[in-house]
Amino acid sequence: MNNNLIKGNKFEWETIIGLEIHAQVKSKSKLFSNSSTAFGSKPNSQVSLVDAAMPGMLPVINQYCIEQAVRTGIGLNAQINNYSVFDRKNYFYADLPQGYQISQYKYPIVGKGKVTIDFKDGNSKDIRIVRLHLEQDAGKSLHDQNPTKTYVDLNRSGVALMEIVSEPDIRSAEEAGLYINKIRSILMYLDTCDGNMQEGSLRADVNISVRKPGDEYGTRCEIKNLNSIKFIKQAIHYEAKRQIEILEEGGIIEQNTLLFNTSNGKTRPMRSKEEAHDYRYFPDPDLLPLEISQTEIDKLKSSITELPDDRKKRYVDDYNLSNYDASVLTSDKHVSDYFDEVINSDKSLKESSKIVVNWITSELFSILNEHNIEIKISPITPKYLGKLVKLILENVISGKIAKDVLIDMYNTKKDPETIIDQKGLKQLTNTSEIENIVEEVLKENQKMVEQYLSGKDKLLGFFVGESMKKSKGKANPKILNEILKNKLSKKN
C-alpha cells in the first residue's frame, strides 16, 4: 500500500519530511519600519534607521502585515490566536543588524491548521500545520563580490515573513512538491504573498529523516533555504539516499544543518553555523503583546472570497471536472481566474468546460510559454478565447484553423471574429461549393481516381487533402468527406 518506500540495498525505508516555509508578506512597507519592500532596488537604498539598527531606533508594527497573517491563518484552516507575543531571537550574523531577529516564539499569531493535497490517482491527504508566525527577514550577504570581503545589503532587512511550519506528515519529494504548491496557491488566492520563488518571496527549510516503516523517527537533518520546488525535490531525493546509505552501512546520522548545492545536486553541512545555537528568546521589551479581537478576525474572515479548495469543489460540482484536473487548474490562481472568466463570458461554454480547459492548458499555454508571458497579462483576453471556443463549437471554423487564429489573436490582440472575417476563414458548409471543389480535384487527378477505384482505398486521404487545400482549409471536413465518398462511389 505504501508506495513511497525507498528501496535501499538491504531494507525498505520511509522518508519523514516536515517543512518550514518562509513566505514574504505582501505589503508596501516592512514589518516594523516604513521603508519599501520593493524588490531589486539599489543596494542599501530601502533601509530605514530602524532596519539598520541605529542606536535608539524602535520597531512599530505594520497593521496590514498582521491582517495578512490572520488571512493566511484562515486560509490554512487554522486557529487564530487572540493573544500573541513578539520575541527576540538573539544571534550574530553580518546581515542581522540588530543582533536579533524579531520573531514569535512561545505565542505565535496562528496555531494549528491543515491543508489538503491531491494526487493524480484521485486520492487526497491532509498535511497538518503546527503554526504560523510573523518575523523579520534578514539582509542579504554576498560572498562572491570581493576576494576577501563579504558584502551586506540590508534592503530585505526587516521585510515581513510568515513562517509556516508543518508537522512531519510528508512522506516523499512528490508530496513535498504538492504541499508547497498548495501553500503557494492559498497564499496567492489570499493575496498575502506574491508566491514568487525566483525572487525569494517563498523559501523553504526541509527537515528530513528516514526510518524503517513502523520504527521511531530517525535523527533529522535540516536543509536550509531552498527556493524552487525542483530543488526541494532534488534535495529530498539526494538527502534521503545519503541517510539510507549511512544507516545501511551501520553508521549514524548526525543532526546537522545542510546546504543544497544546486549545481551538483548534493547537500553539505553549513560551515558557518557549526556550533550549537542558543537563541535566548525573550519577549521584545520594545513591543507590547499583540491582541486581536474576535470581531477583527471575523471581519477578515468575511473579506475572504474563495479559497483553492472551495473553487476546486465548485469545478467538480458545476463543470464535472475530475478532482485532480480541478486541483491542477485551481492551483494557480491566475490560471483559474482566467478559466472562470472564459466560462463566464458565454453561457454556452459551461457545457463544454473540458474543451475550454484544453484550450487554456494546451494551446494558450504553448503560445504564452513560447513568449514567456504570464497568463495574468495575456494579450489574448479570456473573453476572446471564449469567443474562439464558441466559434469552434458552432462549426464556424475548424479546430485546426482556430489554432492559427489564436496565434493571430496573440499578435494583433484582435477579436477572433474580426480575424476570421478579414481573412475569410469561415468554414465552407455550402454543399454546392464543396461539390464544385471536389469535382475539380477529381478532374485534375483522373489517374488517382482510377487507382482508387481499382482498390487503392488509401487515396481517399489524398483527395481530402487536395480538396481541403483548394478550400484553403475552410471546408467543413465532415461535409467534405461525405461528398467525396458519394462522388467516388458514383464513378464506380
Add this chain to the structure above:
Amino acid sequence: MKLDTNTINKIAKLARIKLSEQESKDLLKDMNSILDWVEQLNEVDTDKIEPLANISSSSLPKRKDQAEDINSSDEILQNSPDKLEGYFAVPKVVE
C-alpha cells in the same frame, strides 16, 4: 559557585566578547557573587504570579502600511567603518 571558567567562556562566545584569561577569572568571581546574591529571589513565592514584561497597560500601537521611498544608501552607510561599492563590508564569510 554557579559558574565555572568553561561556562563563562561559552557565554562570552554567545555574546561575541573575547575574554583574556585574567578577565575571565575576574568575571567568574564577580558573576558568581552576583548570581549568589540574586538567589534570594527564590525566597519569594511566585507560583500564581504572571510575569511582568512591560509596565504599559495599553495595547500594541500599529501603523498604516505606507512605504517611503527613502533612497537611504548614503545616510545608512555614512557611519560604517568599512563600506565598498554601496555595501557594508565585513571579513569574508564561508558558508
Add this chain to the structure above:
Amino acid sequence: MEFKSISELQSLLNDKKISVKEIADTYIKKIKEKKDLNIFIYFNEDKIYEQVKNIENFSNEKKLKAIPIAVKDLFCTKNMPTTAASKILENFHPTYESFVTQRLVDMGAMFVGKTNLDEFAMGSATNTSYFGNTINPLSEKDIPLAPGGSSGGSAAAVAADLCLGATGTDTGGSIRQPASLCGVVGIKPTYGLCSRWGIAAFASSLDQAGVFSKNVTDSSILLEEMAGYDQRDSTSSNVKIPNFSKELNTDMSGKIIGVPKEYAVDGISDEINQVWEDAIKSLEKKGAIIKKISLPHTKYALPTYYIIAPAEASSNLARYDGVKYGFRADDSNSLDEMYELTRSEGFGKEVKRRILIGTYVLSAGYYDAYYIKAQKVRKLIANDFVNTFSECDFILTPTAPSAAFPLNEKQDDPIKMYLNDVFTVPASLAGIPGISIPYGSDKKGLPLGIQILGKHYNEQEIFNAAFALEKDYE
C-alpha cells in the same frame, strides 16, 4: 554671573538686558573654567555659536528660547556626535535627532554640549565612562567625589551652573541618585511619558528620559516640553501632558503621604534618617496626613533589577558589532573574530559584565529560573505600589543611601555599587514617576536628597509636593 532660573533668564532676554550671544558667551566661559571636572564628553564653541544664529531668529514666545541645556550623551543628536560614553560608538555621527532633544530644539533651547555618563548608562558613579570619571562639583579639592550616575555629567553640569537644565535617563535611579549626590532637582517621569526614540537603549522596559534643574519649577517647565506621545515608540504613552508649571502649588492640606517602613534599611546614616524625618514633619505641618505603609517586596527589587536590566541590555547592545557604525577592531580573519575583538575592545568592564550576566540569565536552562522568576517578582513589586497608592497620594523616601562618596570608593565590588540604587530601583520596576530634591545636608555639608514617588501619570502631584518642600529652603 549666575542665572537662577529659566524665568529669570527669559525676562532678561525679553527686556533686552542680555542677548542670545551673551548667554552663549557666559556659559562657554563657565564650561571652560570647569573643564577639570570632566563633565562634558563633547563641547565645541562653534557648535554653540551655530545655534545662536538660529535661536536669534526664534520668537520670544518660544518657551525655552536661549535656555542653556546640557544633553546626556545617550541622546542621539544631529549636530553633535553621540558616544554613550563608549569606545564602541567612536566617531558615530547620528543623522537623526532624538524625540526629546528635538522637542527642546523646537522650543529654542541652546545645547551647550553632551555630558558624561556611565558607559551605556550602566553605573552609579559616572566612573565606567570610556572618557574618564566626572568629578562632583561639590568636591573639596583634595578628595574628589563622584557625582553619582549614570547621568552624573548632567547632574554635575546643573550643580556647577554650566546650564540651566540637563536631560538625563533613568533606568534604575540614574537621574534621581545623581541629583541627590549633586544637590539638584531630578525627575524621572512615568515609564512611557517621554519617547525613547533616539536614545541609545540600555534596558527597554525600564529606560525613561527625564530632566535635571536647579529648582522644581524649571524641571516642570522642561518636562512639559520634553514629554509627549510619539508614534515611533510603541511603549510611548498616549496621554495628554498637563501644564505642570502652571499647575504648580504648595497646598498639601489633606494629602496622604505614605512612609514605607521597608526603606528604613540597615546602614543608613542618622543624617539621612534625620533629613527624611524633617521632610515628613514639614509636610505634616503643611497639612498633609502621614501614613505608615508597607511595600513588602522592596528588598527584592535590586536583585530583580539586576536580572532584568542586564538581560535586556545583552540583547540591546548586540547591535554594536562593528558593521554599521562605530568602532571596529583591526586585523580580523573572520566575521566572528571581528565581532569578538570589536566588542571586547569596544566595551568597558562593567558593560561586559552586564552583557554576560544578561546572556547567562537568558540562556537555555536558566531562562525560567532567573528571567521569568525576576519578571514575576517585578509583578509583585509593581503590585505593592498599586496596593499602597489606594491608600496614599504619594510616597516619601530618601533618594540614596549616602551622600556623594569619594571617586572609586565602591569600584571593586559590583554589589556594593549596585546598592546605591536601593531606593530608586523599585519605582523603576513599577514604572511610576519619582523626583529627587535636595533637602538638607550631612555633617560635611554635602547635600542629601529626598525622593517623592507618585502614581502613574501623576507627575503633577510629586511636583507639587517637591515644590512645597523646596519652600523650606528659600
